[in-house]
Amino acid sequence: MELEIVTVGTELLLGFTLDSNAADIARALAAVGARVTRRVTVGDDERAIRDAVAGSLRHTKLAVVTGGLGPTKDDVTKTAVARLFGAPLELDEAYLGALTRRFARFRRAPMPLSNRSQAEFPRGATRIPNARGTAPGLILQGPLGTAVLLPGVPAEMRQMLGDHVVPFIEGLMSREGHRGWPIRSHTLRTTGVTESGLADLLAGLEPGLEGVSLAYLPGWEGVDLRLTAQVADRGEGEGEGDGDGPLLRAAARIQDAIGERYYGPGEVDLAEVVLAGLRARGWRLAVAESCTGGMVGSRLTAIPGASDVFVGGIIAYANDSKARDLGVPPVVLAAEGAVSEVVALAMAEGVAKRFHTESAIAVTGVAGPSGGTPEKPVGTVVVAARALERSVVRTLHLPGSRQEVRSRSTQAALDLLRLLLARS
């Protein structure tokens, strides 16, 4: 089953808005075996919309269209597609009544006449309920094919996509006898190793991946490995996920080859892995942050339920605080400098003692753009981790902007504690 996506909006064309809807639709439909073969974006222009939808239907007989369904005069998608299908717009009196009452309740004012067009629907179109907004989606079917119209507001679009559009297209596929070859993917997250380092670890493995394709996705926080496979549809009597065999086997082989640089599947956050490791031991965690200024604490507390492990920390941005709140001896600060392994270790020890925790993380460094010296240039960062009485420390030389250095430092500090736990 092939389809095309048409996204409508002058904002998209001008580049003020990124087109997340098209990506969401493509992923959701690929997962059930429907393949997007082309995507077209046009402005809020009736003629352009009609031409784009007509073109897509010529190619694939199925078009999913987002945007331009609202009440303003810019919103012309419904009119454009209704004309294309030769379906006149008809007023739904009951819907108009409900709309008018709803408007009066929320806005405490009579509904403007312009909103009346929201109660007009193309003859014969099926409506898709919108749980998060007012404009329903529409499905038009005719000799040209099938057009599914969805609103452009991402939260509304996503809910309607999952609740109604995916099941509708699955039904269409089964009625038309399309063989489903869903695209499945599985992501392995790594950190502390470069893309080429991973390629070396995986050298020789790729030929044995049974048609599973492997993509390297490098980011500030590490390299994700995305495995993608087209899997055969499950037949009768087969168990859940049987078709995923090659994908899961490939993931297991790759995970073996990567070793401890792998920290979790899919969208798992490293902070979550660290918290889980500590929770399993019944340990608590405190942080001492200089150049990251709270970013490590923020990452940890982004995870729901962090409070049974994470108790708090010291943002010791100025050196005063490193001495006063963390007990780093001023003579050590003066002799070694704030960005040094001995200071990072003392920060971790100091915060663990102050907060009475079994574990601690500390970060101190030069995030830039200024503050670098010949001995300690911008990007020099020292991270330390502590678990019970054992401590580890690493000096990093990180590339990139201030934000990149801070993000990489935060990830490296979390990873140091993860590895300390894994090895102990």
Added chain:
Amino acid sequence: MELEIVTVGTELLLGFTLDSNAADIARALAAVGARVTRRVTVGDDERAIRDAVAGSLRHTKLAVVTGGLGPTKDDVTKTAVARLFGAPLELDEAYLGALTRRFARFRRAPMPLSNRSQAEFPRGATRIPNARGTAPGLILQGPLGTAVLLPGVPAEMRQMLGDHVVPFIEGLMSREGHRGWPIRSHTLRTTGVTESGLADLLAGLEPGLEGVSLAYLPGWEGVDLRLTAQVADRGEGEGEGDGDGPLLRAAARIQDAIGERYYGPGEVDLAEVVLAGLRARGWRLAVAESCTGGMVGSRLTAIPGASDVFVGGIIAYANDSKARDLGVPPVVLAAEGAVSEVVALAMAEGVAKRFHTESAIAVTGVAGPSGGTPEKPVGTVVVAARALERSVVRTLHLPGSRQEVRSRSTQAALDLLRLLLARS
């Protein structure tokens, strides 16, 4: 001058990658008066690429194409467009030599034969230097029109766009006698006021905006107002930005109407505004954070040069720390609860005293998803700000996810201090 964009990549079609290139191109070209009228995305398929570029050239005679210029067998854009223009690919021996030497130097291995195709270029094509990568861009011109091919790697694409493509298209416009009507925009940032609250403040203003259009862009951290105008090209002898008159007049009128809810133009961060306000007074700042867990500190230290104002803070996630490190009396914590105005005020006072700062920010709240009670449901957050001996406190009831509550809390806390400074 109108053009279409063709983006190439199966990753884009599958929705694994967001199409930031198309948005970057559209914005850069709109700024010089060239308007993108349609965008098409196709996979790494020679036929689909050729059809898409041919279609775009039929519409606008100018197509900017990104992606598919690399060395792998998936990269077929050059071949597809060369065929469309009837331009045979020719090997550039000198380029091949340089490529081979470069490969040997960086990879310490002989270059694979497959990389040889990188040294083949369509006859008559102009090459666009790539300062950040190996694949040069290409410009093909012929009876069909002009096609500009750029690599898909965003950093490479952006640099080539600014350095070469925008000037090339400006030259094309001037040679072809196109009147430039550049689209300019100006953004006003607001926080602490809803979209409909802003609409009320601006009611009656819109008719007088001299053709400047106004878009409301709500986000977790406030509502940005984007003003957009098509401005006439500057004639000879006019000063810089003369054509921006209506845009700047509209921005000034709107800024007046919004009052203190406006905190800065364009991409300025609220943390930057707060730091500047404190810097001007020679004051320093410390933070005391509970539910935000370091996010306020992280926002502040993201700003280069924060260290002359921001000295640090306490992440008092557990109640122990609120008492021990911030001096909040345990009896007050017990009686009022950690999420209360008296505790937030005590946290701000405590951190200012500990860090010897003239100003402070404190946040305590229930970020969810658990931890809510009937009296203090999820989303209840108290923020406090302190400047010298004056303190202000506000209780907020915030919607949304844990991340949304935390982001909104951080912004509200920063804004409270901004307003305290502005009013004193």
